[in-house]
Each structure stands twice: as structure tokens, then as C-alpha cells.
Amino acid sequence: MILTPSDTHRYCVIMCGGIGSRFWPYSRTDKPKQFLDFFGTGRSLLQMCYDRILPVVRPENILVVTNRRYVDMVREQLPEIAEERILLEPDRRNTAPCIAWAAYHIAALDPEASMIVTPSDHLITRDNVFEQCVRRGFDFVERHDALLTLGINPTRPETGYGYIQIGKEVEPGLMKVKTFTEKPDKELAQVFIDTGEFFWNAGIFLWSVKSIRQAIRRYAPDLASVFDAGIDDFGTPRERAFIDANFGGCPSISIDFAVMEKADNVYVECVNFGWSDLGTWGSLYENSRKDSNDNAYGHANVIAYNSTGNIFLAPEGKLVVVNGMHDCIVADAGDVLLICPKSDEQHIKVMLTDVQLRNEDRYL
Amino acid sequence: MILTPSDTHRYCVIMCGGIGSRFWPYSRTDKPKQFLDFFGTGRSLLQMCYDRILPVVRPENILVVTNRRYVDMVREQLPEIAEERILLEPDRRNTAPCIAWAAYHIAALDPEASMIVTPSDHLITRDNVFEQCVRRGFDFVERHDALLTLGINPTRPETGYGYIQIGKEVEPGLMKVKTFTEKPDKELAQVFIDTGEFFWNAGIFLWSVKSIRQAIRRYAPDLASVFDAGIDDFGTPRERAFIDANFGGCPSISIDFAVMEKADNVYVECVNFGWSDLGTWGSLYENSRKDSNDNAYGHANVIAYNSTGNIFLAPEGKLVVVNGMHDCIVADAGDVLLICPKSDEQHIKVMLTDVQLRNEDRYL
Numbered sequence: 241m242i243l244t245p246s247d248t249h250r251y252c253v254i255m256c257g258g259i260g261s262r263f264w265p266y267s268r269t270d271k272p273k274q275f276l277d278f279f280g281t282g283r284s285l286l287q288m289c290y291d292r293i294l295p296v297v298r299p300e301n302i303l304v305v306t307n308r309r310y311v312d313m314v315r316e317q318l319p320e321i322a323e324e325r326i327l328l329e330p331d332r333r334n335t336a337p338c339i340a341w342a343a344y345h346i347a348a349l350d351p352e353a354s355m356i357v358t359p360s361d362h363l364i365t366r367d368n369v370f371e372q373c374v375r376r377g378f379d380f381v382e383r384h385d386a387l388l389t390l391g392i393n394p395t396r397p398e399t400g401y402g403y404i405q406i407g408k409e410v411e412p413g414l415m416k417v418k419t420f421t422e423k424p425d426k427e428l429a430q431v432f433i434d435t436g437e438f439f440w441n442a443g444i445f446l447w448s449v450k451s452i453r454q455a456i457r458r459y460a461p462d463l464a465s466v467f468d469a470g471i472d473d474f475g476t477p478r479e480r481a482f483i484d485a486n487f488g489g490c491p492s493i494s495i496d497f498a499v500m501e502k503a504d505n506v507y508v509e510c511v512n513f514g515w516s517d518l519g520t521w522g523s524l525y526e527n528s529r530k531d532s533n534d535n536a537y538g539h540a541n542v543i544a545y546n547s548t549g550n551i552f553l554a555p556e557g558k559l560v561v562v563n564g565m566h567d568c569i570v571a572d573a574g575d576v577l578l579i580c581p582k583s584d585e586q587h588i589k590v591m592l593t594d595v596q597l598r599n600e601d602r603y604l
Numbered sequence: 605m606i607l608t609p610s611d612t613h614r615y616c617v618i619m620c621g622g623i624g625s626r627f628w629p630y631s632r633t634d635k636p637k638q639f640l641d642f643f644g645t646g647r648s649l650l651q652m653c654y655d656r657i658l659p660v661v662r663p664e665n666i667l668v669v670t671n672r673r674y675v676d677m678v679r680e681q682l683p684e685i686a687e688e689r690i691l692l693e694p695d696r697r698n699t700a701p702c703i704a705w706a707a708y709h710i711a712a713l714d715p716e717a718s719m720i721v722t723p724s725d726h727l728i729t730r731d732n733v734f735e736q737c738v739r740r741g742f743d744f745v746e747r748h749d750a751l752l753t754l755g756i757n758p759t760r761p762e763t764g765y766g767y768i769q770i771g772k773e774v775e776p777g778l779m780k781v782k783t784f785t786e787k788p789d790k791e792l793a794q795v796f797i798d799t800g801e802f803f804w805n806a807g808i809f810l811w812s813v814k815s816i817r818q819a820i821r822r823y824a825p826d827l828a829s830v831f832d833a834g835i836d837d838f839g840t841p842r843e844r845a846f847i848d849a850n851f852g853g854c855p856s857i858s859i860d861f862a863v864m865e866k867a868d869n870v871y872v873e874c875v876n877f878g879w880s881d882l883g884t885w886g887s888l889y890e891n892s893r894k895d896s897n898d899n900a901y902g903h904a905n906v907i908a909y910n911s912t913g914n915i916f917l918a919p920e921g922k923l924v925v926v927n928g929m930h931d932c933i934v935a936d937a938g939d940v941l942l943i944c945p946k947s948d949e950q951h952i953k954v955m956l957t958d959v960q961l962r963n964e965d966r967y968l
Contacts (some may be wrong), residue, residue: 243652265925388872541960545951554941561629561955563944576917577936579943580927585853587909591925603923 250378252297253342254289256306256314256360257329258310258364261604262520263577264588266553269604274361275313275528278524280539285518286360287317292367293358296374303327304360305338309412330484336463336498337490340443340456341483344467347449348475354382354448357495363527365514373511379473380414380509387455387500388446389417391439391508392515397429400519402496403439404508417506439508439561442515451505455466460498466490521569521585525551540572551582576603613716614742616661617706618653620670620724621693625749628883628915628952629940631905633968638725641679642917643889644903649882650724651681656731657722660738667691667710668724669702694848700827700862701854703809704820705847708831711813712839718746718812721859726806727891729878732870737875741810751819751864752810753781755803755872758881761793764883766805766860768872769796781870782859803872806879809859815869824862828852885933885949887913902935915946940967 260273272284283291290574299320305327314326330517338356345415346353348400356374364370373390381388391404400423407416420441426431432438447455460476466489467474469484491498500506516523528536533548540554542562549567554560555574560568569585571578580587595603624637629636638650657666663684669691670678678690691705703721704778706742710717719737728734736753740903745752755768764787784805788796796802811819821828830853834846851940855862864870880887892900897912904918906926912933918924919938926934933949935942959967 265923300708352828388801519765541964543962545955557939559629559959559964560942561940561942561944562957563948563951563955565943570941572936572941575922577922577934577941579929579934584927587927591907591909591927595923595925600923 245567247296247298247317247341248301249350249382250297251301251303251346251350251353252293253339253346253355253357254286254293254304254360255335255338256286256304256310257332257355258359258361260361262585262588263518263524264592265603266571267574267577268573270309271313272310272361273518274359275310275317278518278538279528284317284372285363286314288364289358289360289362290318290320292364293356293374295371296322296378297356300325303342305329305342307332310446328480329487329521331488333487333490333492335368335443335495336456336460336493337466337487339452339495340460340463340467340490341487343449343452343456344474345479347453348479351449354446355452359443359444359517361518362517363514363518365527367513368512369513373509373513374446376413377509380411380507381446381448381451384507385451385454385505386447387451387506388414388502389500389508390442390444390446390508391415391510391511393510393512394433394438394440397426397433398440399423399426399429400523401490401517403429403438404441405437406439406510407595410507413510415508415510417500417508419503422496439510440515441496442511443496443517445500446509452499455499455503457506459502460491460493462491463493463498481543521551521571522582525569525582531539549582611660611662612665612748613714613718614661615653615665615667615710615714615717615719616657617703617719617721618650618657618666618668618724619699619702619708620650620668620674621696621702622723622725623696624725625956626949626952627882627888628956629937629942629967630935632937634673635677636674636725637882638723639674639681640741642882642902643892647680649727650678652683652728653722653724653726654682654734655739656728657720659735660742661720664689666795667706669693669706671696691845691847693851697851697856699807699859700820700824700857701830701851703816703859704824704827704831704854705851707813707816707820708835708838709843711817712733712843715813718742718810719816721809722805723881725882727822727878727882728878729891731877733875733877737873737877740777741873744775744871745810745812745815749815749818749869749872750811751815751867751870752778753864753870753872754790754806754808754810755779755873755874756806757876758797758802758804760805761790761797763787763790763793765881767793767796767802768805769801770803770874774871777919778873779801779872779874781864781872784865786860803874804879805860807860807881809864810873816863819863819867819869821868824855827857829860832958885915885935885952886946889933889946913946 291506303325340565415556437513473482530536536551540552542552542560545563547565554572569580624631667689722949767785769782771782837846894900900915904916906924909927911929918936933944
């Protein structure tokens with residue numbers, strides 16, 4: 241990999257604290273989605289995320305923000321990440337506090353830094369295109385006081401994503417953001433697609449630490465006040481105690497809602513690198529290789545008769561034999577077996593509640 | 605339990621060498637059906653069979669015939685059975701050689717003996733009625749040179765069973781057998797039921813050792829010649845070596861075909877004690893307790909939504925969550941998961957062949 245001198249100031253923050261409950265029972269509170277090798281490639285989504293960013297950001301500049309309960313899995317899956325580059329949130333507080341902490345932390349290490357923030361549990365199929373896009377994004381936010389988000393060229397009227405309406409093009413492929421719209425209904429999503437003005441919000445952001453701190457102070461002063469109180473502690477041995485004492489006082493709010501939807505220097509880089517947030521079993525199915533009967537197997541050992549359109553997951557070494565199944569999720573997670581029509585996967589929320597009501601939290 | 609003096613001559617032979625492949629993947633070549641606790645009662649079918657016969661036959665007069673590979677399971681499940689009461693078949697040779705050996709063995713111990721022969725993998729729900737029927741059967745075969753089979757009052761035109769046509773009643777509930785018919789088609793089975801003259805062949809037999817030896821010598825001379833060659837070895841330390849050397853030379857044939865269908869002293873005791881051979885998943889389903897949605901759970905921990913008519917089996921501690929499943933077998937056997945419509949269970953034979961073709965015998 242060829243890194244330019246400016247790369248020393250480029251950082252990456254991998255957000256790795258999610259619980260991924262929509263992929264239950266494969267994703268569990270003690271091993272969420274980002275730690276799973278969904279596709280049987282030998283690398284988890286988190287590891288794939290790390291691999292993807294390596295050509296652009298020096299390994300010592302890659303940080304992981306996660307929850308205390310997941311730290312052992314992060315260490316195990318990413319032994320390359322030094323201990324001091326793992327930021328441990330004492331509480332779950334959505335993305336804005338997570339990003340704010342990372343920004344203050346990096347600013348203390350390098351006031352000239354720029355950073356990319358990325359979820360750890362998404363899928364990107366075209367790593368090369370991703371790399372080019374991220375380089376262009378860094379170049380842009382290093383030259384402008386800009387908050388940049390990556391917008392994905394939409395391929396279907398998906399109702400589970402947020403949409404970004406683009407405005408004026410300021411550089412090739414880089415536009416001013418006009419509006420954000422969270423999860424439209426099907427009709428509106430179709431209108432969005434038809435206009436050609438809307439892109440999916442991938443939740444991947446780039447900015448300089450200067451720009452994001454300034455924006456947080458302006459648009460989320462309650463959040464900024466928490467971190468400004470410890471401004472001298474970041475990058476010192478006192479940082480951890482400060483975070484443990486104060487992070488819980490942060491409002492639980494997304495960076496989109498806290499900053500992006502309010503700021504006037506928000507830009508979108510329109511990209512097309514084969515992205516899915518893998519937010520649903522359906523999206524996992526769409527992104528999986530399928531056989532001639534449209535069954536997706538992951539690495540499950542399956543014999544399927546008269547069965548079409550299913551997605552199978554099973555522990556290694558397990559044989560799954562099915563007959564007459566259509567368009568179902570069959571997810572065997574060892575101690576839990578889920579069988580559910582793909583079209584009914586929103587029902588998983590109800591299932592989780594029912595499992596809790598039965599006092600069987602060990603299955604969650 | 606009250607045993608009469610004549611009980612000292614009463615023996616029971618439990619046939620326990622079957623492989624039960626129709627219940628795959630729950631039943632496996634290394635742990636067939638008879639060793640499984642299908643109903644979650646804490647007792648396997650074999651143990652239930654033993655419990656059922658105890659009020660009628662002294663424990664020291666109960667023998668188990670099984671295959672060498674299952675001897676450890678027999679010892680574990682029936683520690684009450686003395687080592688010398690477990691007859692180990694060196695080869696699988698259907699029921700006639702098994703029964704012939706047991707008859708020669710018992711005759712050497714007690715020439716005045718009578719015996720009941722029973723499969724170990726059937727279900728009988730009314731133990732008390734069974735007990736009375738067996739007593740009456742013993743009384744009958746001790747007074748007559750008779751080969752007695754138990755005939756079950758049929759409740760549906762089952763095509764998977766053999767049927768016995770009854771002739772003249774010789775004592776109350778005891779008839780001469782007119783014909784045997786193996787597995788009729790649906791129409792014929794219905795005709796059988798309508799006439800009232802046909803009973804299901806339960807494969808449970810009673811006779812004196814004198815009568816059965818005589819019948820084997822007359823109707824299955826090739827079989828008799830094998831055992832007569834070792835007549836002085838039975839009941840001695842030489843028996844085992846004799847069997848190991850000669851059992852493989854027996855023809856593989858059922859007792860029905862070898863003797864019962866040929867002999868002229870065959871009688872049937874018509875009984876009604878809630879019997880099933882549990883030969884199919886469907887029959888297990890029929891015999892299982894079901895909830896208001898007609899789902900049968902065994903001891904599986906299941907949460908079912910919008911699901912009816914299913915039968916579930918799963919390892920202890922596993923949670924099964926299903927949505928929108930109807931009339932299916934869901935059998936999780938740990939390393940194999942089978943999902944199959946109940947109406948399609950004959951397809952399991954094809955599955956077993958396919959698993960073999962994949963060289964995955966460990967799943968059989």
C-alpha cells in the first residue's frame with residue numbers, strides 16, 4: 241500500500257458497540273452481528289471493515305469504539321489494534337456521544353487530524369471503489385470546513401434506510417446536502433428513486449476533527465459541554481476515568497439528528513461500492529450467493545428438496561435437511577433455532593419480547 | 605406385584621436390535637429408536653417395554669436380544685438385566701433367527717418354559733390392559749400347543765401394518781387365525797376394517813418353547829438345523845462361541861414369514877391396549893400430546909406463532925422459535941436438523957441415501 245505524507249493525519253474510527261438484535265438468534269447480546277462471519281469467508285464483518293480501511297489509514301491510526309462487554313472479542317478479532325486505540329464506552333448512548341468522544345480523543349493526539357467514522361457491521365462488496373471514495377473524501381474535508389457523508393446510489397425503494405437529497409455539486413461527485421429523510425414509506429421511497437436526487441445514507445462520515453468539534457459545540461452544546469469539561473484529560477492517563485465518570489451523562493442521540501440535520505456545511509459524496517447495512521435477514525439474503533433454486537446457504541451444510549428462496553444458517557458441522565420450504569429464514573444458532581418466513585422477519589422483535597417474558601434471557 | 609407359581613416358567617424376550625431408520629435424524633444407527641425417550645417421560649421405549657412386562661414376568665426371566673453395538677446402551681438403560689440375560693446377535697438377521705435363538709436358549713434353561721416375544725420400540729398406552737392380555741395369553745399357550753399373536757383392534761385403514769384375519773373363536777377373545785396380509789393398500793385396508801374380521805399384527809407373540817421349537821423345525825428346517833447343531837451348547841459357556849460361529853449362517857427372515865404364515869396352530873388374541881408401532885413420524889405425532897393448535901412438542905422448548913399441526917423435537921436446552929409452519933416435522937438432533945412436511949416423511953429414505961452418497965455417514 242502506498243501512503244502519502246498527509247496520511248499521517250488520517251484516522252479511522254470503527255464503531256463497534258451495536259447489539260444487532262434484528263439478526264437474532266444468530267446475532268446475540270454477547271456476540272452481536274459485527275463479530276460474526278456471516279458469509280463464511282473466515283473474516284467477521286468487523287474484520288472485513290478493518291481490512292477495507294487499511295489501504296487508506298495507517299494501522300496505528302485506526303481506533304475502535306466499543307462496549308466494555310465486547311472488548312475481548314475486539315482484541316481477539318483485531319489483535320493488530322493497540323490497547324490504547326480501543327475506546328470503551330461505559331454505556332450505550334447512540335452514535336453522537338461515541339463520535340464526539342472519538343473526535344476529542346483524536347484531536348488531543350493530533351489537532352490537524354481528519355477522520356472517517358464507519359459502522360463495523362455493514363457490507364461493502366467493492367473494496368477498491370471504497371478506497372478511492374475514501375481518499376477523495378479525505379482530500380475534500382482536509383481542504384474545506386465540511387461534514388461529509390457517503391451517499392449510496394439507491395437500487396430499490398428500500399424503506400429501511402435514511403435518504404439524503406442532494407443539492408448543488410461543488411466538486412465532481414461531491415454535493416451539498418439539501419435534506420435528510422429517515423425511513424420513508426414505499427411510495428415516497430419510489431418517488432425519491434424516480435427523481436434521481438436521493439441517495440441512501442450509509443452512516444459513514446468524514447471530517448476534520450476541527451470541523452466536527454466546532455459543529456458539535458454549535459449544534460449539540462449539551463453534548464459538547466460533557467466533553468469540554470474534560471478537555472485536558474483526553475490523550476492522558478486520566479481520560480478513562482473521565483469517560484467512566486461522565487459518558488453516562490451524554491444524551492442518547494444519533495450524530496445525524498444531533499449534528500448532520502442541523503449543520504449548514506454538510507456535503508455528500510455520491511458513491512457506488514456495493515453497500516448494504518445488513519440490517520435485515522432479507523438484506524443478508526439479497527447479498528448472499530444463491531443456488532439455482534435461490535437458496536442462500538452461507539457456510540451451512542444443507543440438503544434441500546423442493547425448496548426455494550430460503551436463507552440457511554447453521555453451526556459448523558451441522559447437517560440441515562429440508563423438504564418443501566419456501567422463502568424462509570432457517571437460522572440454527574446452536575441453542576436457538578429460528579424458522580420464519582422472510583416476509584415476516586419484523587416479527588423477530590415480538591419473539592425477542594416473548595423470550596424475555598419467559599425469563600429466558602440466556603437465549604437473547 | 606403378585607406372581608403365581610406358574611410364573612417361574614414364564615419368560616420374556618425383548619427384541620432390541622432394530623435400527624429405526626424411519627425416525628432419522630432423531631433415531632441414529634448408533635442410537636436407534638428403542639433407546640430414545642421420545643415422549644420426554646424420562647424412560648426410553650425400551651425401558652417402558654421392560655416396565656410393562658415386569659408385573660407378569662419375573663425380572664430374572666426377562667431377556668434382551670440385541671446387536672453387539674447396542675450392548676452398552678442396554679446395560680445402561682436396563683441395569684437390572686443380568687449380563688447372561690443379554691443375548692448378543694453377531695449379525696442382523698431379522699426376527700426368526702433372533703426368536704429361534706431365544707427359544708433354544710430358554711429351552712435349555714427350562715424345558716417347561718413359555719415365553720412372550722416383544723419388540724422394544726413400540727408404544728402401548730394402557731399398561732394394565734396389556735398385563736391382563738399377556739396373562740391370558742400365557743394361560744392359553746400353557747394349555748395348548750399354540751402359536752399366539754396379539755391382534756390389535758384397528759382404528760383406521762393404516763397401510764403400514766400387517767393384518768390378521770380371524771377365524772373361529774376358541775375361547776373368549778382368542779381366535780384361530782385365518783390369514784395374514786402384509787401392508788394392504790388404502791382401499792383394501794378399508795375393506796378389512798369394514799368387515800370387522802381383521803386385526804393389526806402387533807408382532808408380539810406367546811408360545812411355549814416346545815411349541816415354537818417344534819414349529820421352527822417343521823416350517824423353517826434350515827433355521828432349525830443351524831440351532832440344532834448346537835443343541836448341547838445352549839445354556840453352557842460354549843453358547844456364545846457357537847452363536848458367533850453360526851448365527852451368520854441363518855437365513856434373514858421374519859418369524860411371520862418363516863413360521864406364522866405356514867403353521868396350522870396359529871391363534872390371535874384380540875386386544876385393545878392403545879398400541880402403535882411408532883413406525884413413522886406421523887404415528888409419533890398421533891400419539892403425542894398436542895396443544896390447541898395441534899402442535900406436538902415432546903420435551904422441546906418451542907415458541908410457535910401462526911403454526912399448526914407440527915411435531916417438534918429438539919435437544920434439551922434448545923429454544924425453537926417458529927412462525928408460519930404447518931403440518932411439518934421439525935427434528936433437531938444436535939448435529940442434524942430435519943424440516944419436512946409430515947405428509948412427505950417417506951422422503952426420509954431418499955434423504956438417507958443422499959447423505960450416504962455425500963459420504964457423510966456420520967450423520968446417519
